[in-house]
Amino acid sequence: MSKKKKGKLRADFRKNHQSRARNNDLTRRFTGDSDAAGDEAGRERVSGKGGLTRKKTIAGGEVVEDASGTMVLPEIDRDQCVQGRVLRVQGLVSTVLTDEGRTRACATRQLLKQLSTELRHVVAAGDNVWVRPEGEQEGIIERVEPRHGVLSRTSRGRRHLIVVNVDQVLIVVSAAQPRLKPNLIDRYLVTCEQAGLSPIVCITKTDLVDRADLMPITGVYDQMGYDVRLISVVDGQGIEPLKESLAGKETVLTGQSGVGKSTLLNAIDPALSLRVQTVSTETDKGRHTTTTAELYPTGDGGYLVDTPGIRQFQLWDVIPEEVAGLFRDIRPFVSKCRYADCTHTHEEFCAVKDAVADGWIDARRYESYVQIQAGDDV
Numbered sequence: 001m002s003k004k005k006k007g008k009l010r011a012d013f014r015k016n017h018q019s020r021a022r023n024n025d026l027t028r029r030f031t032g033d034s035d036a037a038g039d040e041a042g043r044e045r046v047s048g049k050g051g052l053t054r055k056k057t058i059a060g061g062e063v064v065e066d067a068s069g070t071m072v073l074p075e076i077d078r079d080q081c082v083q084g085r086v087l088r089v090q091g092l093v094s095t096v097l098t099d100e101g102r103t104r105a106c107a108t109r110q111l112l113k114q115l116s117t118e119l120r121h122v123v124a125a126g127d128n129v130w131v132r133p134e135g136e137q138e139g140i141i142e143r144v145e146p147r148h149g150v151l152s153r154t155s156r157g158r159r160h161l162i163v164v165n166v167d168q169v170l171i172v173v174s175a176a177q178p179r180l181k182p183n184l185i186d187r188y189l190v191t192c193e194q195a196g197l198s199p200i201v202c203i204t205k206t207d208l209v210d211r212a213d214l215m216p217i218t219g220v221y222d223q224m225g226y227d228v229r230l231i232s233v234v235d236g237q238g239i240e241p242l243k244e245s246l247a248g249k250e251t252v253l254t255g256q257s258g259v260g261k262s263t264l265l266n267a268i269d270p271a272l273s274l275r276v277q278t279v280s281t282e283t284d285k286g287r288h289t290t291t292t293a294e295l296y297p298t299g300d301g302g303y304l305v306d307t308p309g310i311r312q313f314q315l316w317d318v319i320p321e322e323v324a325g326l327f328r329d330i331r332p333f334v335s336k337c338r339y340a341d342c343t344h345t346h347e348e349f350c351a352v353k354d355a356v357a358d359g360w361i362d363a364r365r366y367e368s369y370v371q372i373q374a375g376d377d378v
């Protein structure tokens, strides 16, 4: 690839990166050196929520860039296939819920693996796939559709897809027992902003506190446009509206131990709660790695994603320079700082610090920013 083209790609990447931070848009990462990313002319929109992708035709298919990186879409004989959703991936076997209404244990087509050597996960939990059925219970994944809403983590320089095609994240924190930790909410929100996912903040156990005391905290999030709910399974506060918000959506559940996630699931759907518990217990025994995600159909077209690994939620990497852009309230001031590389901590002529002093930015939110930016634990 020419130097000029590479420079342009880098500029494109940066532009995308910034606009992603600004718009809370879907992640569009480009692997700068791949051939697909270099094919300027072939850029077009691919169906679904995946957004803008770059596209190039190869023998037997095409190469696209989606929210997960480079992927290959081979041509397939659709008459021979059924569509489905990958519920989980264990080693080489993917469990797919197909449109026939059954699950199939599926291997992945050899061609798909060969063409996707740079991708660690050819198939990920949450993928929309085309399967060629084999017998009653098995099949071969012939094609994986472009992805949106990607949760990933990087380890030893490689990006691992944890779950894809996610719509929203249910952030569960408790008003008491354990005590409310707003800084933890901020941390979760940063991750959601980074992944381009809509958060729903659920403050549980509100029956244990004076609800009026929560208003100063919820008000700050309301003002930024975040969806904050007060929940109690003891008196039923907020349960019905929450059920409605989950219907037909794919939701990732997250929150510290003891905040009431299982209890909340049970209040939403006892049958679903039971299924989640059964599998989580198996997972705890170390049968498969803790970061393996599992999708549970909610019966209304939606899915819930709940795994011990995701519950811990310390999986996504945010680089320090990225943090300010992921704080909705800090973001508008960043460009007004004197120094382009301002960290908004110790510098003079910092518009962010001025905004805190003038009351435009909540001082507690700013403290969170400083902690997260420094990589400190909550």
Ligand SMILES: Nc1nc2c(ncn2[C@@H]2O[C@H](COP(=O)(O)OP(=O)(O)OP(=O)(O)O)[C@@H](O)[C@H]2O)c(=O)[nH]1
Binding pocket: 204, 205, 206, 207, 208, 231, 232, 233, 234, 255, 256, 257, 258, 259, 260, 261, 262, 263, 264, 311
């Ligand atoms: N007062 C009150 N207690 C609740 C509420 N929701 C949950 N609890 C209690 O909080 C405790 C922890 O609830 P769990 O549902 O087990 O919490 P969890 O988040 O699933 O915990 P892990 O499984 O460790 O991740 C239990 O004793 C629940 O009875 C609530 O709305 N009000």
Ligand SMILES: [Zn+2]
Binding pocket: 334, 337, 338, 342, 343, 344, 345, 347, 349, 350, 351, 352, 353
């Ligand atoms: Zn600054």
